[in-house]
Amino acid sequence: MLNMTLYKREMKGSLxxxxxxxxxxxxxxxxxxxxxDPEMMATLDSFYEVMPEVMASVGxxxxxTSLIGFMISxxxxxxxxxxxxLFSILRGNGLVAKYVDRGSMVTLVAAPVKRRTIAMTQMSAxxxxxxxxxxxxxxxxxxxxxxxxxxxxxxxELLKLNAGLLCLQLFIGSICFLASCxxxxxxxxxxxxxxxxxxxxxxxxxxxxxxxxxxIRYCTFFTLFDANGIAAGESGAILEAAxxxxxxxxxxxxxxxxxxxKDLHI
Numbered sequence: 401m402l403n404m405t406l407y408k409r410e411m412k413g414s415l416x417x418x419x420x421x422x423x424x425x426x427x428x429x430x431x432x433x434x435x436x437d438p439e440m441m442a443t444l445d446s447f448y449e450v451m452p453e454v455m456a457s458v459g460x461x462x463x464x465t466s467l468i469g470f471m472i473s474x475x476x477x478x479x480x481x482x483x484x485x486l487f488s489i490l491r492g493n494g495l496v497a498k499y500v501d502r503g504s505m506v507t508l509v510a511a512p513v514k515r516r517t518i519a520m521t522q523m524s525a526x527x528x529x530x531x532x533x534x535x536x537x538x539x540x541x542x543x544x545x546x547x548x549x550x551x552x553x554x555x556x557e558l559l560k561l562n563a564g565l566l567c568l569q570l571f572i573g574s575i576c577f578l579a580s581c582x583x584x585x586x587x588x589x590x591x592x593x594x595x596x597x598x599x600x601x602x603x604x605x606x607x608x609x610x611x612x613x614x615x616i617r618y619c620t621f622f623t624l625f626d627a628n629g630i631a632a633g634e635s636g637a638i639l640e641a642a643x644x645x646x647x648x649x650x651x652x653x654x655x656x657x658x659x660x661x662k663d664l665h666i
Contacts, residue, residue: 402521403513410525414491418529421483425537428479433544436470467545467552468561468631475541476565476627477608481601484533484569489594491529492576495522496659497589519581519656526577527652530569538562557631564630564641571621571644572597574651581655581662621647 496519538558545553579593600620607617617623624644629637 401517402524403517406513406518406521407525410495410522411528413494414525414529417487417491418532421487421533422536424483425479425533426540429475429537429540430544432474432479433467433471433541434548435474436467436549466554467549468554468557469628471541471545471558472561472627472631476561480537480565481568481622481625484530485572485597485601487529487533488526488569488573488576489590489597492526492573492580492593493586493589494580495526495577496580496655497583497586498580500584515660516656519659523577523652523656526573527570530573531566534562534566534569554631557633560633560638561627561631564625564627564637564644567641567644567648568622568625570648571651574648574655578651578655578658581659584662 541558541562542553542555545558575596576593579596580589583589583592600622603616603620604622606613607615607620607623621644624640626634626637626640630641
């Protein structure tokens with residue numbers, strides 16, 4: 401159900417963004433994992449004591465007692481959430497809405513290729529990019545952790561954790577893809593595709609500060625990504641990640657349905 405010529409073209413179009421975000425992830429992951437030593441951890445914990453609400457808002461916490469706990473505190477509250485999300489926002493808009501907005505969708509639709517095939521190909525290009533970023537981050541984490549702290553990283557916990565992260569990023573990607581299929585104008589596609597995930601993350605930041613804002617966590621899908629729970633293998637956390645995956649499948653399917661039936665005005 402894929403058009404390989406179109407798929408290769410879109411993956412080539414994703415290459416620049418993948419390289420940029422891959423480089424950013426390399427920088428942050430390398431620096432943060434290398435900071436896992438008693439002296440630096442004490443320094444970071446002191447920052448948390450001075451600015452507890454600011455640190456908590458981006459998912460950072462003090463008192464990590466293991467390498468995987470340290471990585472969860474300083475990578476999985478901001479870095480590994482935001483940068484793959486930005487990729488989905490930028491790439492998702494360019495896969496459908498940008499073609500329609502520029503009038504170049506006529507070239508794709510006029511070809512002897514079904515609309516469903518076009519939509520599934522564009523969706524596959526986005527999903528492939530998300531997979532590549534998460535797989536790259538996983539491999540990089542394993543490499544740096546094993547080279548710097550051999551035997552200290554619980555590999556099975558990291559793999560479970562990143563499987564949950566993949567479910568979250570696929571859900572975000574599905575929102576961006578659905579927005580791109582619904583709106584023919586890129587400004588509306590970006591407004592919805594970027595606005596919804598950004599708003600959800602801001603709500604999560606507010607919820608992380610605790611106290612009166614804690615109930616806000618029930619208004620954002622980021623709450624379904626419980627990094628500590630997934631790493632520990634808690635059934636509730638794994639079920640929540642599965643909900644994100646099912647949601648992603650439904651939204652991607654919805655995007656394809658909308659694209660196949662929308663009036664493209666071309």
